[in-house]
Amino acid sequence: MRVEVINIGTELLFNRVNTNLNLISKILLTIGLKITKCTIVGDDKEEIKETFLKAFEKSDLIIITGGLGPTFDDLTKEAISEALNQNLIFKEEIWNTIIEKFKKRNIFEIPEINKRQAYIIDGSIILENKNGTAPGQILEKNGKIILILPGPPNELKPMLESCINLIKEKFKTHYIITKIFSIIGVPESEVETKLKDIIEENKENFIILAHPNLIELVLTLPENLKDKFYEIESIIKNRFGINYLGVDIPPLPELIGKLLKEKKLKLAIAESCSGGLACKLITDIPGSSEYFMGGFVTYSNILKKKILKIPKTVLKKFGAVSEQTAIYMAKNAKKYGKADISVSFTGIAGPTGATLEKPVGMVWIGICYKKNLYARNFIFQGDRQTIRERAVYKGFELLREIILKNGKKS
């Protein structure tokens, strides 16, 4: 069975594509469906029609997102309506809902243009949009399902989820189980070399995804072979030891959060080069206030001295990017942050600021936990953002390692 996604948007608006495709892909995987192909076209009626008709000819499930806004350049519904030769009809009930939504935001003079959002393709079923004004639509034709959804991810998500059972029933999808095994601190080619035998054996079902500091092995198996997952997991565990993170684990910041919660530990973070990124990633997780005390973004040396009390002599003798500073940062973040464990980051994120001894990408990461107080040095490749991201993920990796090695709070 083929699944196609068509993203409608201008050729400049790709910001949502990533989020939306990840969302759609994840939701479809729960019923064993994978996206075969995805196309992004601009708000160009002819281009949308042609892309849609090609997808409609070849695929069974077609998910169209975006281009449902009120403005003149939103043409998705017009294009699909023409392609299918089914009229657009005005729905009073949708218009009333839109009026209600504007009222809630204290807007009583609704731009006339918003009326465009109250039209749907004749024969389709309205999908309610709880987070926005543009409703979605679901259409069945020639044994196929066509879904038309708005572009904003928070609107799209619940709407797609509400259709998932219908899609499952319709296509009687072969139930498939997907497991993701995560490995940390090992390059992609080493993972593949070490697992050559099992990858060869399950070639059709394996996908390797390389993230910064993390490799994911995605294994998809039919339900009747599910025992194989345990077999394969024990092999991976065996070959990668502490570098094996687990199966179907949440992203590293969430994993760290779980670990901290489980061990009843409070975390504090001191950041220089990472500039708040580590705190941001930790607090992305709802409920992080349970284990996150706070962070010291001591970007300037003055604040390193005044707030984190790094001795002037240390900064002068060894510099802000040094083992000693990283250690002090971690130690005092724990102390002043009233925490049990801490991590610190100080380095050269670039593109400027490098010296002969301290190249762009050099980062010292400090750890303070129980009797452990140390800093480790890394040189990360990439641009400013990549270096910062890799440093922070490496810091999380070190946090995980030290917690696992040292059991619970003393």
Next chain:
Amino acid sequence: MRVEVINIGTELLFNRVNTNLNLISKILLTIGLKITKCTIVGDDKEEIKETFLKAFEKSDLIIITGGLGPTFDDLTKEAISEALNQNLIFKEEIWNTIIEKFKKRNIFEIPEINKRQAYIIDGSIILENKNGTAPGQILEKNGKIILILPGPPNELKPMLESCINLIKEKFKTHYIITKIFSIIGVPESEVETKLKDIIEENKENFIILAHPNLIELVLTLPENLKDKFYEIESIIKNRFGINYLGVDIPPLPELIGKLLKEKKLKLAIAESCSGGLACKLITDIPGSSEYFMGGFVTYSNILKKKILKIPKTVLKKFGAVSEQTAIYMAKNAKKYGKADISVSFTGIAGPTGATLEKPVGMVWIGICYKKNLYARNFIFQGDRQTIRERAVYKGFELLREIILKNGKKS
């Protein structure tokens, strides 16, 4: 002229699509080219072949990214080679470069599998990859240009840039100027209503992009009409006043940075609900150490008291999410952060933590600058990430406003 981008990756790996498309689109715009269509297909040879042949038939410039890794599931080159009926040939020089790169990373036993990266399509020109091991390729055929580039954005970017002149020469592109006018603090439909006349008049050349707290009007005009930009800008300026941000401005955090630098102001930030995001966005900008002192991510109430010295009585009487707390946070962030200006964020990012009086999305933003010390209350819609993002961008908006209204450092 048609431009197509084909992203090759597994159906799970959409993380780079967004970044890559933005990059490619931006680079192509400099020579007046727009992406007509973009397709994402998995590492499936037949699917890649079919997609490529369709693009090759219809389009003039085809940019293919991804699937050039060393592992078995990277099939891009094989697919294009078969589609064009041109062999893959091993290039000793590429292999030597790969060996050198591994040596630099202190790896001397190079996995045999990496040899796959040393093959290119017969007749193509090698594009050097300074940031990774997979080289790119450029091919001319039937008056068309085919570019094959690696997936990682930091590898792709310089490689595409190095081809841009060649593409320009080849297609003698009609030189086109693009200007982006940014408007802040006004909803999309209001922007369109207020500018109805000029949008109607330039319908073909206008694109409206709605970001959180920011609307971009993208106007594309042939060079001989470039005076029209000034005309249109003065209309927009006139109708939106202080809400008009400017033309071709950098992202808001960078704009704030420029403003701070220009006015010789030092910034400090106090964050609760935004958890480091504001600091992260400010320090995303290279050189931000010139104006950013640091941030206090006082996620817990203990740190609000201990680090930012918010009086216990204030927290007890009004709560952490209150006008009073936001004001104290801003005031003390400025004081202890040794800064001239500060912004603070405290609110309910959700999904939990709401009360009857303080719903999810309620955020107090505090500002302290010269004699100005105040906090404003907002209720942002959306999920946790959206609320945090909107709050931070609104804070930046308030920073900009207060600086513009108050001239330079006293």
